[in-house]
Amino acid sequence: MAEEDRSFKGFGFIDSHAHLADPAFDSDRVDVIQRAKANGAEAVICIGSGSGAGDVLGAARASESVALENPGFVWFTAGVHPHDASGFDHRNDIEAIRAHADRGAVGIGECGLDYHYDNSPRLEQRRAFAAQLALARECSLPVIVHTRDAEDDTAAMVAEAGQAGVRGVLHCYTGSHRLAEAGISAGWYVSFSGIVTFKKWTDDELLRLVPNERILAESDAPYLAPVPNRGKRNEPAWVSHTVARLAFARGVSNENMARTVADNARALFKLA
Numbered sequence: 178m179a180e181e182d183r184s185f186k187g188f189g190f191i192d193s194h195a196h197l198a199d200p201a202f203d204s205d206r207v208d209v210i211q212r213a214k215a216n217g218a219e220a221v222i223c224i225g226s227g228s229g230a231g232d233v234l235g236a237a238r239a240s241e242s243v244a245l246e247n248p249g250f251v252w253f254t255a256g257v258h259p260h261d262a263s264g265f266d267h268r269n270d271i272e273a274i275r276a277h278a279d280r281g282a283v284g285i286g287e288c289g290l291d292y293h294y295d296n297s298p299r300l301e302q303r304r305a306f307a308a309q310l311a312l313a314r315e316c317s318l319p320v321i322v323h324t325r326d327a328e329d330d331t332a333a334m335v336a337e338a339g340q341a342g343v344r345g346v347l348h349c350y351t352g353s354h355r356l357a358e359a360g361i362s363a364g365w366y367v368s369f370s371g372i373v374t375f376k377k378w379t380d381d382e383l384l385r386l387v388p389n390e391r392i393l394a395e396s397d398a399p400y401l402a403p404v405p406n407r408g409k410r411n412e413p414a415w416v417s418h419t420v421a422r423l424a425f426a427r428g429v430s431n432e433n434m435a436r437t438v439a440d441n442a443r444a445l446f447k448l449a
């Protein structure tokens with residue numbers, strides 16, 4: 178009985194951010210998706226960016242394939258990661274992302290700014306991010322934003338996009354309260370990953386600061402597995418642990434928290 182109480186079966190969360198097309202899942206992707214369903218996942222957003230060397234939209238094509246193989250459960254996005262911004266072609270890559278949007282991508286990204294690693298020059302990161310925000314506006318799609326050590330520029334660009342009617346999510350959020358509040362007042366969502374289950378996590382105030390209708394949960398699989406699976410390859414099934422941690426911080430039931438993040442993911446990504 179106690180074990181059943183800890184189970185999320187039927188609780189219906191949505192993983193708002195997973196790299197299911199990553200080669201880390203090539204050997205057992207079908208099983209990973211099966212386990213996600215068995216553990217209560219109602220959908221997974223498969224993030225189509227971050228391919229690395231040379232082919233900046235390779236991950237978008239791979240994500241579209243995973244979505245096509247799992248209709249109604251896996252949804253895909255397309256975009257260019259800030260790490261890849263220096264390889265971003267402003268004409269061809271935007272047209273390629275637009276073509277993905279026409280074929281059913283539910284979001285643009287992940288894109289954004291990463292001044293921690295600085296894998297691409299900051300000016301090129303801002304240009305690639307701005308181009309994708311503009312495309313999101315044209316396509317009426319939400320934007321999945323990666324931001325690290327770039328709070329002022331992120332806040333400014335998100336606020337401007339918000340004024341233009343663009344919505345999106347600050348994904349795997351671990352930043353300041355100020356940036357979270359800037360996103361929320363722009364009409365955006367904030368998504369938390371397994372990092373909030375780590376022992377070193379201390380900012381439960383941040384977990385309470387996000388309004389009910391703007392909070393999301395994500396795996397960011399294959400990275401950032403939550404406790405008790407920390408250090409392993411992550412998978413969407415384990416978002417249940419992150420949902421439980423959010424529920425604890427916010428003083429609501431696991432079931433209630435799961436329903437909240439699922440409803441919000443459905444609203445943001447307009448899932449059918």
Ligand SMILES: [Zn+2]
Nearest residue numbers: 194224287397
């Ligand atoms: Zn990611």
